[in-house]
Amino acid sequence: MKTSPFAPSAFPDLPPIAGFDMASAACGIKYKDRDDLWILRGQAGTHMAAVFTRNRMPGAPVTWSKRALLAPFNPDAPRILVVNSGNSNVFTGEAGKRATALTAEVAEKVFAAEAPAVMLASTGVIGEVLDVGKIVRAMPDMRTDMKSDGWNQAAQAIMTTDTYAKGATAEAKIGDVPVRINGIAKGSGMIAPDMATMLAFIATDARISQSALQSMLSGFTQLTFNAITVDSDTSTSDMVLLAASGAADHAPMTDPHDPALSDFKNALLRVMLNLSHQIIKDGEGARKFIAINVNGAVNDDSARKVAMSIGNSPLVKTAIAGEDANWGRIVMAIGKSGEPADPELLTVALGPHVLARKGQLAPEYTEERGAEYMRRDHLEINVELGLGQGSFTAWTCDLTHDYININADYRS
Amino acid sequence: MKTSPFAPSAFPDLPPIAGFDMASAACGIKYKDRDDLWILRGQAGTHMAAVFTRNRMPGAPVTWSKRALLAPFNPDAPRILVVNSGNSNVFTGEAGKRATALTAEVAEKVFAAEAPAVMLASTGVIGEVLDVGKIVRAMPDMRTDMKSDGWNQAAQAIMTTDTYAKGATAEAKIGDVPVRINGIAKGSGMIAPDMATMLAFIATDARISQSALQSMLSGFTQLTFNAITVDSDTSTSDMVLLAASGAADHAPMTDPHDPALSDFKNALLRVMLNLSHQIIKDGEGARKFIAINVNGAVNDDSARKVAMSIGNSPLVKTAIAGEDANWGRIVMAIGKSGEPADPELLTVALGPHVLARKGQLAPEYTEERGAEYMRRDHLEINVELGLGQGSFTAWTCDLTHDYININADYRS
Numbered sequence: 020m021k022t023s024p025f026a027p028s029a030f031p032d033l034p035p036i037a038g039f040d041m042a043s044a045a046c047g048i049k050y051k052d053r054d055d056l057w058i059l060r061g062q063a064g065t066h067m068a069a070v071f072t073r074n075r076m077p078g079a080p081v082t083w084s085k086r087a088l089l090a091p092f093n094p095d096a097p098r099i100l101v102v103n104s105g106n107s108n109v110f111t112g113e114a115g116k117r118a119t120a121l122t123a124e125v126a127e128k129v130f131a132a133e134a135p136a137v138m139l140a141s142t143g144v145i146g147e148v149l150d151v152g153k154i155v156r157a158m159p160d161m162r163t164d165m166k167s168d169g170w171n172q173a174a175q176a177i178m179t180t181d182t183y184a185k186g187a188t189a190e191a192k193i194g195d196v197p198v199r200i201n202g203i204a205k206g207s208g209m210i211a212p213d214m215a216t217m218l219a220f221i222a223t224d225a226r227i228s229q230s231a232l233q234s235m236l237s238g239f240t241q242l243t244f245n246a247i248t249v250d251s252d253t254s255t256s257d258m259v260l261l262a263a264s265g266a267a268d269h270a271p272m273t274d275p276h277d278p279a280l281s282d283f284k285n286a287l288l289r290v291m292l293n294l295s296h297q298i299i300k301d302g303e304g305a306r307k308f309i310a311i312n313v314n315g316a317v318n319d320d321s322a323r324k325v326a327m328s329i330g331n332s333p334l335v336k337t338a339i340a341g342e343d344a345n346w347g348r349i350v351m352a353i354g355k356s357g358e359p360a361d362p363e364l365l366t367v368a369l370g371p372h373v374l375a376r377k378g379q380l381a382p383e384y385t386e387e388r389g390a391e392y393m394r395r396d397h398l399e400i401n402v403e404l405g406l407g408q409g410s411f412t413a414w415t416c417d418l419t420h421d422y423i424n425i426n427a428d429y430r431s
Numbered sequence: 432m433k434t435s436p437f438a439p440s441a442f443p444d445l446p447p448i449a450g451f452d453m454a455s456a457a458c459g460i461k462y463k464d465r466d467d468l469w470i471l472r473g474q475a476g477t478h479m480a481a482v483f484t485r486n487r488m489p490g491a492p493v494t495w496s497k498r499a500l501l502a503p504f505n506p507d508a509p510r511i512l513v514v515n516s517g518n519s520n521v522f523t524g525e526a527g528k529r530a531t532a533l534t535a536e537v538a539e540k541v542f543a544a545e546a547p548a549v550m551l552a553s554t555g556v557i558g559e560v561l562d563v564g565k566i567v568r569a570m571p572d573m574r575t576d577m578k579s580d581g582w583n584q585a586a587q588a589i590m591t592t593d594t595y596a597k598g599a600t601a602e603a604k605i606g607d608v609p610v611r612i613n614g615i616a617k618g619s620g621m622i623a624p625d626m627a628t629m630l631a632f633i634a635t636d637a638r639i640s641q642s643a644l645q646s647m648l649s650g651f652t653q654l655t656f657n658a659i660t661v662d663s664d665t666s667t668s669d670m671v672l673l674a675a676s677g678a679a680d681h682a683p684m685t686d687p688h689d690p691a692l693s694d695f696k697n698a699l700l701r702v703m704l705n706l707s708h709q710i711i712k713d714g715e716g717a718r719k720f721i722a723i724n725v726n727g728a729v730n731d732d733s734a735r736k737v738a739m740s741i742g743n744s745p746l747v748k749t750a751i752a753g754e755d756a757n758w759g760r761i762v763m764a765i766g767k768s769g770e771p772a773d774p775e776l777l778t779v780a781l782g783p784h785v786l787a788r789k790g791q792l793a794p795e796y797t798e799e800r801g802a803e804y805m806r807r808d809h810l811e812i813n814v815e816l817g818l819g820q821g822s823f824t825a826w827t828c829d830l831t832h833d834y835i836n837i838n839a840d841y842r843s
Contacts, residue, residue, distance in 0.1 A: 076766030076774050110762050110774060112791035145759035146792050255763055333745070333830075334838055341839030347557035350522050351667055354488030362488050362522060379524035380558050418745075419839075423832050426746060427753030 021421065024396065025300030025308060026183040030174065033188045033201045035167035037224040038062040038264020042161040043169060043176040046153040049105030049143060054176035056154060058161050059100040059220065060130055065264045067098060067138060068232035070240045072257035078109035080139040081256060083119040087135035096133040099126045100220065100260065102140045102177050103154060104205070109145040109255045118151040125155040129162050140218055140258050142205065143179050174203040177218060180425075181205050181301050187293035191225075191286035193279055196269035198225040200286050204294040206301070219244065219259040219294050225283060226265040227272045234275040235284060236261045243291040246323075246413045247299050248330045261287075299414050304421025306396065307339050309414065313402045316409030321358045326413035328356035329400060336418035339398065344389025346374040349400060364405030369398065433833065436808065437712030437720060438595040442586065445600045445613045447579035449636040450474040450676020454573040455581060455588040458565040461517030461555060466588035468566060470573050471512040471632065472542055477676045479510060479550060480644035482652045484669035490521035492551040493668060495531040499547035508545040511538050512632065512672065514552045514589050515566060516617070521557040521667045530563040537567040541574050552630055552670050554617065555591050586615040589630060592837075593617050593713055599705035603637075603698035605691055608681035610637040612698050616706040618713070631656065631671040631706050637695060638677040639684045646687040647696060648673045655703040658735075658825045659711050660742045673699075711826050716833030718808065719751050721826065725814045728821030733770045738825035740768035741812060748830035751810065756801025758786040761812060776817030781810065 039061055043054040061067070069088050071081050092098070101122055108115045123137040141149065174184035185204045190197055206217035227235075236259065244259055265271070272280055300308055311329050316322035329335055332352040338345035346367050353360050353367075362378040369392050373381045392398070451473055455466040473479070481500050483493050504510070513534055520527045535549040553561065586596035597616045602609055618629035639647075648671065656671055677683070684692055712720055723741050728734035741747055744764040750757035758779050765772050765779075774790040781804050785793045804810070 073769070074763065074766035075769065075772045076762050076777075110759065110787065110790060110792075112775075112789065114791070145762070146787070255766055333834070337835055337838035340835065343839070347522065350488050350557070351486065354486035354667055357485070357487065360487045363524075365488075375522065375558070377524065378522060379526070380522075418835065420832055420835050422745070423749055423752065423830065423835060426749035427755070427831070 022182045023301045023305060025305070030171045030184050031186050031188060033170035033186050034199065036199050036201050036222045036264065038065060038266030039222050039262070040165040040167045041169045041173055042164040042166070043172045044157045044161050046157040048103055048150065048153055054172060055104045056157055056161070057102045057173045057176040058126070058130070058158070059173070059222065059262070060165060061098040061262050061264050062266065063095050063097055065098045065262055066227065066229040066232055067260060067262045068229060068236040069138070069258060069260040070237055072255060074255045076110065076255050078107050078141060078145070078256045079111060079115035079119045080108055080141045081258060083123065084138045084140065084258065087138055090135040092136045093133045096136055097130060098136045098262070099130050099132045100138045100140070100262070101126050101154070102218065102220070104177050104179050105143040106141060106147055106149045107143045107145045107256045108141040108149040111146065111148050114148045118149045121151050122154055125158055129158040138260060140256070142177065142218055142256055145255065170201055170203060177203065177205045179205065183301060185294055185297040185301070187290045189286035189290050191283040193225055193267070193269040193272065193283050196267050198223055198267045198269070198283060200290050202290045202294050204298055206298040217244065217257045217298060221259070221261045221287070221290060223263050224266040225263050225272070226267055226269060227263045231273055231275040232261050232263055235287060239288050239291050242288070243295040246411070247295045248327060248413065248415050296414060299416050302416035303425045304419040305416030306419055307398055307417040308396065309339060309398045309400060309416065311400045311402070311413045311415065313404065314410045315404040315406055316411070317359050317407040318409040319411055320409070322409040322411035323413070324358050325353055325356045325360070325402065325404070326411045328352045329402070330413045330415035333418055336415065339393070340417040340419045342390065342393040344369055344374065344386070344393050349402070350375065353402060359406055360404055361406065366403040366405065368401040369393070370401070434594045435713045435717060437717070442583045442596050443598050443600060445582035445598050446611065448611050448613050448634045448676065450477065450678030451634050451674070452577040452579045453581045453585055454576040454578070455584045456569045456573050458569040460515055460562065460565055466584060467516045468569055469514045469585045469588040470538070470570070471585070471634070471674070472577060473510040473674050473676050474678065475507050475509055477510045477674055478639065478641040478644055479672060479674045480641060480648040481550070481670060481672040482649055484667060486667045488522065488667050490519050490553060490557070490668045491523060491527035491531045492520055492553045493670060495535065496550045496552065496670065499550055502547040504548045505545045508548055509542060510548045510674070511542050511544045512550045512552070512674070513538050513566070514630065514632070516589050516591050517555040518553060518559055518561045519555045519557045519668045520553040520561040523558065523560050526560045530561045533563050534566055537570055541570040550672060552668070554589065554630055554668055557667065582613055582615060589615065589617045591617065595713060597706055597709040597713070599702045601698035601702050603695040605637055605679070605681040605684065605695050608679050610635055610679045610681070610695060612702050614702045614706050616710055618710040629656065629669045629710060633671070633673045633702060635675050636678040637675050637684070638679055638681060639675045643685055643687040644673050644675055647699060651700050651703050654700070655707040658823070659707045660739060660825065660827050708826060711828050714828035715837045716831040717828030718831055719810055719829040720808065721751060721810045721812060721828065723812045723814070723825045723827065725816065726822045727816040727818055728823070729771050729819040730821040731823055732821070734821040734823035735825070736770050737765055737768045737772070737814065737816070738823045740764045741814070742825045742827035745830055748827065751805070752829040752831045754802065754805040756781055756786065756798070756805050761814070762787065765814065771818055772816055773818065778815040778817065780813040781805070782813070
């Protein structure tokens with residue numbers, strides 16, 4: 020598969036995070052000669068927060084992790100995350116449930132964790148029974164290999180058909196104490212019959228309570244991972260996890276609105292935005308990265324629906340692939356959202372170039388100006404609905420022949 | 432553009448319908464050397480019913496016709512429909528509104544109709560001011576040309592980038608009296624910057640009241656034109672119109688549930704199904720025609736949402752283009768609909784071949800069987816949710832490279 024034109028020249032330097040160690044291994048689930056298993060261990064007292072796919076056919080690991088997240092756990096035992104690629108363990112019936120239970124049970128013994136301290140995520144082919152023996156047999160050696168430095172290797176191990184590994188890091192201060200946030204993600208490179216599985220794992224040494232972590236993660240997910248779309252299809256395996264070891268030496272934080280957390284929250288949002296944008300930039304066949312800014316909606320939720328209607332429209336996305344400043348299709352996508360909108364009040368611009376204003380073509384707009392702008396690889400669609408204060412930004416990529424190539428190929 | 436592989440060998444024979452005459456003309460709105468204007472006249476007493484796009488950015492002709500349909504009219508004057516192709520008169524501000532008013536005003540004088548007896552529809556490029564002078568100047572000659580036999584020519588005149596003209600006809604009895612239903616439609620061949628405009632016009636000589644016509648048209652539209660999807664994008668110009676001249680010599684019908692109408696309703700539904708299927712078969716780049724049958728949903732509306740979620744999924748549609756029996760993507764699309772569904776109760780079949788049953792791969796299914804079935808050009812996806820009595824059938828086409836070719840081409 021061709022590497023995305025947006026691939027960074029190198030994986031960013033992700034330093035160790037105090038309180039976490041990890042190992043990756045090649046256990047041969049599907050791929051040959053590459054890692055396909057990653058285990059992250061948080062020290063005793065680590066808190067975890069997570070958000071999951073809303074698909075009604077979630078995979079067995081999603082069901083397991085949802086329950087594990089909510090169950091009481093022993094604060095004196097470490098917490099474990101086990102992630103495999105190559106098989107998503109989705110739609111695998113009772114065998115899939117047994118695979119998740121056995122993975123957690125063995126991880127608990129090997130890493131001295133305590134169930135339900137074990138979180139699970141899987142990505143890859145669906146409908147095939149996961150050979151859980153390969154995973155559990157790899158664990159003892161992985162325990163020996165555990166080290167604090169391994170984020171680059173981890174980002175590679177969780178890839179399926181991604182064309183590059185995705186990582187981001189940021190530093191923040193809580194009070195006077197510096198803390199670190201690392202994140203890795205995978206997603207959006209697909210071949211039949213894989214799903215557009217999106218997984219992201221974020222770790223920090225900050226001391227933050229579970230409820231405060233969950234509040235920040237859920238809120239920021241709406242603005243980041245839930246604000247991106249490649250093709251409108253929602254995976255059965257999506258998961259974003261945030262783990263905090265509490266190793267940093269600042270006062271414990273329990274209120275997500277505590278002003279002492281504002282620098283941390285900015286850093287967390289930056290890491291989540293960075294990772295979600297990297298997923299779009301590795302979207303199947305993507306050649307253009309598009310930010311869709313909607314303002315003037317009746318409320319933020321309405322702005323979100325308008326932005327996603329534009330971002331999911333095949334006609335808008337093919338026009339962008341063709342470098343066609345086709346504002347008529349943008350107007351169509353706004354209208355089909357069903358959200359309040361009035362042609363007479365609407366303004367549509369490509370970057371700084373206003374195309375349509377008050378129900379008709381802007382007199383100063385020229386095809387040449389639009390065509391020149393469309394040749395860029397980073398584009399902005401700016402919509403002003405003129406109705407209220409609601410706003411939202413979504414991100415998407417164009418719809419190209421490579422999307423068809425990647426997804427219409429017969430399974431080999 | 433390549434002609435669809437589903438194009439019929441010849442346009443069907445649509446005989447005259449008593450009480451209607453018509454004319455087509457080449458007035459040069461956009462295309463050269465082909466008709467682009469069609470006028471249909473119904474005799475005094477003709478009733479009309481119509482359904483329109485739900486897009487919030489409707490074109491000026493849609494806004495005009497919605498009002499004209501509801502306004503009182505003179506039963507002693509003829510009723511007129513004016514349709515042009517090449518310019519959809521959408522997002523054209525005040526100039527667009529003036530164009531609709533002038534078209535109706537001149538049609539009223541030339542054809543001795545009485546406003547608001549004039550219905551309008553336009554399809555083609557959006558955002559360009561319609562040169563209404565070309566339309567009104569063509570009308571006097573068209574009046575001279577009016578004849579009862581012209582359905583084939585009409586179906587050609589309303590095309591934009593359709594690859595074949597679409598027509599259907601049926602006969603039915605009301606009491607002992609034979610009546611005739613003719614319909615023409617256009618839609619789904621698109622080039623930038625056109626919309627997926629879907630227009631259908633149906634005429635009958637039956638004597639049926641406006642309210643009964645509207646009731647039948649609205650109900651059947653849900654099962655036909657609103658049950659098809661090429662790419663999930665909703666046009667700003669969609670319109671389906673049903674006109675009844677009342678020329679047939681049976682008792683007037685005013686109750687849509689009158690048993691005397693059952694044969695007529697069957698015939699009308701057949702014509703509407705036929706036309707809507709022809710639109711899918713001329714969908715951009717379509718090489719496969721797919722029926723999606725959903726049963727066992729909690730209700731019909733839920734079944735509809737599940738069916739449309741499958742029919743709109745780019746991953747399902749690209750898999751079908753690649754002749755890949757990718758049932759995992761069907762499961763994903765069912766789940767992302769958000770409708771009640773339980774993996775443990777779900778059955779998914781391709782035609783007669785059950786792929787997935789009760790949360791896992793069906794043991795009797797083989798890849799060979801699926802691959803053989805997928806080579807057909809007419810496919811069925813059968814979903815049984817196992818929850819209730821709700822059912823719905825939707826139709827779609829595959830997503831191929833030609834879809835990208837057609838829609839990513841820069842405007843020439």
